[in-house]
Amino acid sequence: MIPSAPQNDQSAAVRAPGWQHELRHAFSRPAELLAHLELDPEHPDLALSRRRSFALRVPRGFVARMRKGDPHDPLLRQIWPAADEDIETPGYVVDAVGDLARVRGAGLIHKYHGRVLLVATGACAVHCRYCFRRHFPYNEQLAARDHWAEALAEIAVDTSVDEVILSGGDPLSLSDDKLGELIDALDAIPHLRRLRVHTRQPIVLPERIDERLLAWLDRTRLQTVFVLHANHPNELDDSVMTALEPLRRRGITLLNQAVLLRQINDDVETLVALSERLFGCGVLPYYLHLLDRVQGAAHFDLPEADAQALMRVLSSRLPGYLVPRLVREIAGAPSKTWIDWDTRG
Ligand SMILES: *Cc1c(COP(=O)(O)O)cnc(C)c1O
Numbered sequence: 022m023i024p025s026a027p028q029n030d031q032s033a034a035v036r037a038p039g040w041q042h043e044l045r046h047a048f049s050r051p052a053e054l055l056a057h058l059e060l061d062p063e064h065p066d067l068a069l070s071r072r073r074s075f076a077l078r079v080p081r082g083f084v085a086r087m088r089k090g091d092p093h094d095p096l097l098r099q100i101w102p103a104a105d106e107d108i109e110t111p112g113y114v115v116d117a118v119g120d121l122a123r124v125r126g127a128g129l130i131h132k133y134h135g136r137v138l139l140v141a142t143g144a145c146a147v148h149c150r151y152c153f154r155r156h157f158p159y160n161e162q163l164a165a166r167d168h169w170a171e172a173l174a175e176i177a178v179d180t181s182v183d184e185v186i187l188s189g190g191d192p193l194s195l196s197d198d199k200l201g202e203l204i205d206a207l208d209a210i211p212h213l214r215r216l217r218v219h220t221r222q223p224i225v226l227p228e229r230i231d232e233r234l235l236a237w238l239d240r241t242r243l244q245t246v247f248v249l250h251a252n253h254p255n256e257l258d259d260s261v262m263t264a265l266e267p268l269r270r271r272g273i274t275l276l277n278q279a280v281l282l283r284q285i286n287d288d289v290e291t292l293v294a295l296s297e298r299l300f301g302c303g304v305l306p307y308y309l310h311l312l313d314r315v316q317g318a319a320h321f322d323l324p325e326a327d328a329q330a331l332m333r334v335l336s337s338r339l340p341g342y343l344v345p346r347l348v349r350e351i352a353g354a355p356s357k358t359w360i361d362w363d364t365r366g
Pocket residue numbers: 130131132133136137138186356357
């Protein structure tokens with residue numbers, strides 16, 4: 022006779038989406054990650070941060086795109102909790118973009134005309150060390166249903182808003198049941214025209230683009246834009262290209278925002294390859310962000326003049342539609358601030 026308990030376990034495993042399984046098995050222990058990558062924990066460039074405020078977290082599929090035995094791998098450096106994070110640098114603060122003061126109970130941030138950002142969840146599939154969200158006291162409460170009710174009520178009364186941006190954290194950390202419910206409610210607000218999803222999950226966890234997700238995308242009347250987040254061409258392998266295909270087939274606009282990061286993508290060859298590989302996946306480069314001056318991330322920053330010089334060479338190498346806009350987020354500004362780099366006059 023077959024025992025009943027394992028049987029139940031099995032059917033539960035079948036019911037739970039594969040991406041949730043992947044997420045549960047993400048690397049969270051530095052020693053385990055180093056062993057997997059055949060790296061020496063004594064290597065001076067792999068010294069660990071002594072702070073424990075923002076844990077290591079990285080899905081296995083993303084780790085599979087890292088080079089084994091290379092402590093300077095550009096994907097590894099984005100997620101490794103390095104000792105450099107403990108350095109206090111003047112001017113690098115906890116709330117670099119002034120969002121902390123703006124997240125209201127409902128989880129809405131309304132900084133720019135016509136579009137409102139909904140902090141749907143604080144959770145991410147990967148923890149990027151340069152991210153300002155590392156210091157945010159976001160929690161799952163923001164995703165709670167009653168909070169959405171409050172956000173939805175605020176959006177419903179503001180007819181100047183025609184676009185809702187799902188952000189976080191990573192909004193795709195939420196279950197498709199929760200997301201579907203939210204999208205249905207947004208659909209019912211007549212002045213909304215566009216839905217935007219700011220997510221890194223199709224890059225770090227391509228399994229996330231599954232039938233359940235496509236089901237609510239198929240249902241919405243809203244014109245849909247995905248703004249992805251990849252910083253290096255090595256992030257974009259065949260698994261990502263395959264995952265994006267059903268989005269492309271549905272006519273969803275795919276854009277990418279990257280962050281300019283020292284010793285990760287601050288050279289022309291890498292940025293050219295990133296733009297070209299993105300386009301190969303059907304994604305257009307949108308923004309290249311200068312680093313938010315976040316405490317613990319100063320070692321990723323580079324001088325603005327260096328960024329401008331990079332842009333000048335980049336624009337001479339690529340068709341205009343593959344050149345991202347260089348921007349910085351300045352607290353209180355009415356939009357992202359475009360950084361001028363063209364001095365050819
Ligand atoms: C970045 C951001 C947006 C989106 O800006 P776009 O220039 O439209 O991409 C919207 N709201 C907030 C609060 C933001 O930080």
